[in-house]
Amino acid sequence: MIYCFNEMPNRKGLILLQAKKTARILLTCAGSLLVAILVGCLLMTCVYALPTGRMQTKVSESIASIDTEGGSFSWAPGYSSARLDGYTDNIMMQTAVFEGSGNPLQDAMLNQRMVYPKAELYPGQALINYVYGSRNGEAISYGRYWHGYLLYLKPLLLFFNLSDIRMFNMMLQWTLCMMLMLLAYRKAGFRLALPLGVSILALNPLSAALSFQYSSMYLLTLIACIVQLSLELYNKSHGWLLYLWLGILTAFFDFLTYPPAALGICLILGLVLKAGSAKEKLACAVGSGLAWGVGYAGMWSGKWLVGTLITGQNILADAMETAQYRAGSQSTAAEGGSSLSFGQVLLKNLGVYCNAAGLLLLLALLMLLGCLIIRGGYRFQRGSGNLPALAAVALIPFAWYFVLRNHSGVHYWMTHRNLSISIMAITCLIGFSLDKNGGPDHG
Numbered sequence: 001m002i003y004c005f006n007e008m009p010n011r012k013g014l015i016l017l018q019a020k021k022t023a024r025i026l027l028t029c030a031g032s033l034l035v036a037i038l039v040g041c042l043l044m045t046c047v048y049a050l051p052t053g054r055m056q057t058k059v060s061e062s063i064a065s066i067d068t069e070g071g072s073f074s075w076a077p078g079y080s081s082a083r084l085d086g087y088t089d090n091i092m093m094q095t096a097v098f099e100g101s102g103n104p105l106q107d108a109m110l111n112q113r114m115v116y117p118k119a120e121l122y123p124g125q126a127l128i129n130y131v132y133g134s135r136n137g138e139a140i141s142y143g144r145y146w147h148g149y150l151l152y153l154k155p156l157l158l159f160f161n162l163s164d165i166r167m168f169n170m171m172l173q174w175t176l177c178m179m180l181m182l183l184a185y186r187k188a189g190f191r192l193a194l195p196l197g198v199s200i201l202a203l204n205p206l207s208a209a210l211s212f213q214y215s216s217m218y219l220l221t222l223i224a225c226i227v228q229l230s231l232e233l234y235n236k237s238h239g240w241l242l243y244l245w246l247g248i249l250t251a252f253f254d255f256l257t258y259p260p261a262a263l264g265i266c267l268i269l270g271l272v273l274k275a276g277s278a279k280e281k282l283a284c285a286v287g288s289g290l291a292w293g294v295g296y297a298g299m300w301s302g303k304w305l306v307g308t309l310i311t312g313q314n315i316l317a318d319a320m321e322t323a324q325y326r327a328g329s330q331s332t333a334a335e336g337g338s339s340l341s342f343g344q345v346l347l348k349n350l351g352v353y354c355n356a357a358g359l360l361l362l363l364a365l366l367m368l369l370g371c372l373i374i375r376g377g378y379r380f381q382r383g384s385g386n387l388p389a390l391a392a393v394a395l396i397p398f399a400w401y402f403v404l405r406n407h408s409g410v411h412y413w414m415t416h417r418n419l420s421i422s423i424m425a426i427t428c429l430i431g432f433s434l435d436k437n438g439g440p441d442h443g
Contacts, residue, residue, distance in 0.1 A: 029244060029294050036248045036295075037302040040146060044108035047154050048100060055097045055157040056131040062162030063131075066090060066124045080352040080413040081204045085213040088255060090123035092212050093162075095142065096153050097131060109307040109315070110141040143307045144319035146299070148252035149216050170209035176222040177205065183229040187273055191431035196225075199265055199424035201361065202353070203258075203417050214414070216253040220246065221262040225269055234270030234284075243267070243288040247295025251303075256326075256407065257414055260396050263292045264421030271389045272428050281389035289396075326407040340409035345401050348412035349419060369430065378434040386432055394425035 059066075069086045076082035094113035101107055114130050116137040126137065156165050177200060185193040208218035224246050233239035243263065250259050267288055271281050300319075307315040329340050372378040397418035401408040408415045 028241070029291070029298070032241075032244055032248065033295070033298040033302060036245075036252070036299055037306060040148070040252055040299070040303075041105070041108065041306060043151055044146070044148070045104045047150050048104040048108045050154050050158065052097050052099050054159075055154065058157050058159070058161045059093055059097055059127065060131045063128055065162050066127060070124060071122065075206065075210065079355060079357070081416065082207060083413045084207060084211045085414060086211075087123055088213040089211055090127045091142070092147075092149060092153060092255070093157070094123060094127045094130065095147060096150055096157055097127075098139075106311055109303075109310045110143050110313070111145065111147045112139045112141050114139050141313065141315075143311070143313065143315040144304060144322060145255060146252045146303050147255075148249075149212060149255070153212065166210055169215055173205060173209050173215070173218060173222070176219070176226065180222055180226050180229070183226060184269070187229055188432075191434070192269070192272065192428070195424050195427035195431055196265075196269070198361070198365070198427055199420040202420035202423050203261065213255055213257060214417075216255070217250070217257050217259065217261055217417075220249055220253060221265055224262050224266045228266050228269055229273075232273075234274040239270065239284075240288055240291045243291040244295040247292035247297075248299040249295075250292075251296045251299035258417040259296065260400050260418050261420055263289065264393055264396050264418075265424055267393055268390065268421070268424050268428055271393070272386055272432050276385075278385040278388050281385065282392060285389040285392050289393075326404050329405050331406055331410050340405055342402055342405060345405050345409040345412070346398070348409055349397075349401060349416040352412065352416035353419070365427070372434060376436065378436050380433050381435050384429065384433045386429055390425045390429045394422040396421050398422075 066086075069084065071085075071087035071090070072083055073086050074083045091113065095111055098107075098113050100112065113126075114135070114137040115126050116129055116134070129137065153165075156168075160168070181193055181197060181200075184196045203218055203221070204214075205218070208214040224242065228234060228242060233242050243266075246262055246266065250262060267285060270288075271285060274281055274284060276284070304316040304319045307313070331338055331340065400418055401415070404415075408418075
């Protein structure tokens with residue numbers, strides 16, 4: 001084919017076009033973050049205007065559970081994944097029922113709760129003291145988090161106690177989980193539904209239903225994946241916006257539990273269904289990850305800056321100091337007082353799955369794979385287009401553990417859930433690499 005010189009692509013024009021596209025993306029990110037921060041401040045101010053008297057009454061109805069479970073109750077002793085984070089759940093309820101100063105905006109930025117002498121390490125006892133009327137403690141701030149969970153926890157505590165909320169939480173989570181599994185099956189059959197189901201098991205849905213601390217990320221993961229599949233965003237040019245807003249919502253709702261899980265699982269769903277070459281999928285994975293990172297870091301730092309400006313307290317300095325500590329290798333005496341190497345952190349998190357249940361699930365998956373190959377006639381395709389992108393996503397948990405070594409080592413019974421990303425990436429790679437009779441079979 002012969003082209004005239006004037007029809008040849010103009011290099012300067014292409015550069016200008018790319019510059020405009022980049023500028024639009026940057027403006028979209030900045031605008032989204034600004035809107036999210038303003039709306040977040042408004043919503044938190046509104047929820048802090050709710051009366052706390054009824055909330056304290058409902059919490060007092062839950063004293064038996066709070067006192068019995070303590071700070072680290074396990075519904076299956078011996079299994080770290082079955083450990084609930086009662087310590088943080090009680091802090092969340094303390095924050096929800098705290099009466100505040102009467103200035104909802106300032107209270108929404110400071111997120112105060114009351115601690116008592118010799119009870120600071122026992123939030124459950126501090127919560128009990130507070131709802132029984134004791135006010136002789138010290139009000140402390142926890143302003144480095146958004147505490148977005150208060151948007152649902154405060155209103156729920158107006159009418160329901162801890163047991164009620166747990167039951168509602170379980171019903172909601174299982175409903176969303178079934179919707180997601182059905183969507184995944186409709187999109188690509190068992191080769192997608194099975195890896196997704198295994199990754200959800202790795203998140204331990206029962207623990208998520210019983211613990212406020214785990215619920216935010218689990219619900220965000222389910223909802224983001226449902227939106228991804230329902231709207232087929234993986235094949236749309238604006239699909240990266242899902243990850244930008246997922247990062248924003250993660251920073252808003254999460255209490256630093258296992259943030260990458262929602263990103264990784266949602267991203268894997270999109271990558272295996274996305275049309276395109278291996279290079280295009282890898283570029284999509286990198287771009288989506290960057291969008292999530294911008295949303296996550298931007299929204300979180302927005303709270304530090306706005307909180308500092310509104311309250312006059314140096315929330316930014318407190319956040320930076322804590323971030324530096326969590327990224328280090330040392331731990332306090334209360335957290336074990338040891339130095340954690342990257343290898344030790346990995347072993348702690350991987351070790352959570354080294355038990356009878358984990359072994360049984362692995363054997364079941366290997367038997368299924370063996371049956372598909374031996375009896376079903378399935379064979380592995382060469383040069384799977386999903387390999388580079390899925391390999392990159394599978395490394396997300398390890399990068400997270402490396403960056404946040406202290407947090408991931410001390411809280412391994414919670415942060416191991418990030419490995420659900422790697423588990424899903426590996427099982428999806430296997431599932432989508434199998435074909436039958438010379439062609440892929442999605443059934």
